[in-house]
Amino acid sequence: MILVTGGAGFIGGNFILDWLSHSNESIINLDKLTYAGNLDTLKALEGDLRYRFVQGDIGDRALLGRLLTEYQPRALINFAAESHVDRSIQGPGEFIQTNVVGTFNLLEAVRFYWNELPANEKEQFRLLHISTDEVYGTLEAATPPFTETNAYEPNSPYSASKAASDHLVRAWHHTYGLPVLTTNCSNNYGPYQFPEKLIPLVILNAIAGKKLPIYGDGKQIRDWLFVNDHCDAIRCVLEEGVVGETYNVGGWNEKTNLDVVRSICALLDEIKPRVDGKSYCEQIVFITDRPGHDRRYAINAHKLERDLGWRPKETFETGISKTVNWYLENSAWIQNVTSGAYRDWVQQQYGA
Structure with a gap:
C-alpha cells in the first residue's frame, strides 16, 4: 500500500488514476479539499476496494501518524501543496502554512513512523516529494536549462x-x-486541471466567447509536460530512484505563452469553429504583467533518462490535442469546478 497526499488535486488525481490502471497495490488518498481539490476527478474509483479517501491536512501530524500506523504504507508520495503563483501573490500566508509548515509536520510524522518499522521495512520505505522547476528562478533566453545542481533562486x-x-x-x-x-x-x-491555469483557462474562455488574457507580451517561456508522462516518471523514480537524489522531470517542450494560446486557438478553429467563422485568436488580449513574472523556465531531464531510462512519450502537439478534446468532452466535470467562487476569482485576477 502507498499513501498519497494531495491526491484530489490535478497531478495527484491523475497519478492515482494512472497508478491503479497499472497496479493492484492499494492507495490511501489524504487531501484537505481546498478550492482546487476535486473528488469528481476520482469518481471512477467509487466502490474500488484498492482506493480509500480521507479528508485531512498534511499539517495534522496526529492524523498522519494514525494513518501511517493503521495502514503501514511502504511509501508516501507528497503532492499536497498550494500551487498557483497568482494566488500566492494575493495571499502568501496559505502557501507558507501548507507548503512549509505542512511539509515540516508531514516529515515529522513520517520520521516517527519510519523509526519504528522493522529493519527490512525500514530499508524499503520511501518518501517521494513532488516539487517544481520554479524553485530555480528564471533563465535568460540563451542560458542552458535547469539541472539538478542549479542554485535555488525562487522569485x-x-x-x-x-x-x-x-x-x-x-x-x-x-x-x-x-x-x-x-x-x-x-x-x-x-x-482534470483546475481552470485557473493557462491552458484550461484559455480553452474554456475561448468556447465561452470570452477574452483570452495573456500577461505582458506573452513571450514568457515554459517547458510543458503532459501530466500522464509526469505520472509515469513518478512511478519510475519511486521504484528505481536513488535515496537522497533529486530528479528533474521535463517535457522537452519549450513554448512561449503566446504560442501555447495560439496552438489552442488553432485546434479549436478546426475542432469547434466559431459560428462567425473567425479564428479564436481574435479573442486574445494582453493584460498588465503580474509582479515578478519569471521570463523563462526550462528543464534538463537528462539525469532521469540516463540513470532511470525515462523519457516523455507525448510531444506538445499530441498532448495539447488530447487536452483540448478532453475539455470539450467533459462539460459536467467543468461545471462542477467552475463555481461562483472561481468566477469571482477570475474577475478579480483578469478584470472584466
Missing part, C-alpha cells in the same frame, strides 16, 4: 515556499537518514 511567494519545503526534505534525509526522493517538474497540463 514568487509560491516558489519560495516550495524551495523551503525542498530544503526541509533534504535536511530530514541528511540529519535523520529519512529515505527521501525529490522530483522537480516543469509546467504540467492535461485532463
Whole structure:
C-alpha cells in the first residue's frame, strides 16, 4: 500500500488514476479539499476496494501518524501543496502554512513512523516529494536549462515556499537518514486541471466567447509536460530512484505563452469553429504583467533518462490535442469546478 497526499488535486488525481490502471497495490488518498481539490476527478474509483479517501491536512501530524500506523504504507508520495503563483501573490500566508509548515509536520510524522518499522521495512520505505522547476528562478533566453545542481533562486511567494519545503526534505534525509526522493517538474497540463491555469483557462474562455488574457507580451517561456508522462516518471523514480537524489522531470517542450494560446486557438478553429467563422485568436488580449513574472523556465531531464531510462512519450502537439478534446468532452466535470467562487476569482485576477 502507498499513501498519497494531495491526491484530489490535478497531478495527484491523475497519478492515482494512472497508478491503479497499472497496479493492484492499494492507495490511501489524504487531501484537505481546498478550492482546487476535486473528488469528481476520482469518481471512477467509487466502490474500488484498492482506493480509500480521507479528508485531512498534511499539517495534522496526529492524523498522519494514525494513518501511517493503521495502514503501514511502504511509501508516501507528497503532492499536497498550494500551487498557483497568482494566488500566492494575493495571499502568501496559505502557501507558507501548507507548503512549509505542512511539509515540516508531514516529515515529522513520517520520521516517527519510519523509526519504528522493522529493519527490512525500514530499508524499503520511501518518501517521494513532488516539487517544481520554479524553485530555480528564471533563465535568460540563451542560458542552458535547469539541472539538478542549479542554485535555488525562487522569485514568487509560491516558489519560495516550495524551495523551503525542498530544503526541509533534504535536511530530514541528511540529519535523520529519512529515505527521501525529490522530483522537480516543469509546467504540467492535461485532463482534470483546475481552470485557473493557462491552458484550461484559455480553452474554456475561448468556447465561452470570452477574452483570452495573456500577461505582458506573452513571450514568457515554459517547458510543458503532459501530466500522464509526469505520472509515469513518478512511478519510475519511486521504484528505481536513488535515496537522497533529486530528479528533474521535463517535457522537452519549450513554448512561449503566446504560442501555447495560439496552438489552442488553432485546434479549436478546426475542432469547434466559431459560428462567425473567425479564428479564436481574435479573442486574445494582453493584460498588465503580474509582479515578478519569471521570463523563462526550462528543464534538463537528462539525469532521469540516463540513470532511470525515462523519457516523455507525448510531444506538445499530441498532448495539447488530447487536452483540448478532453475539455470539450467533459462539460459536467467543468461545471462542477467552475463555481461562483472561481468566477469571482477570475474577475478579480483578469478584470472584466
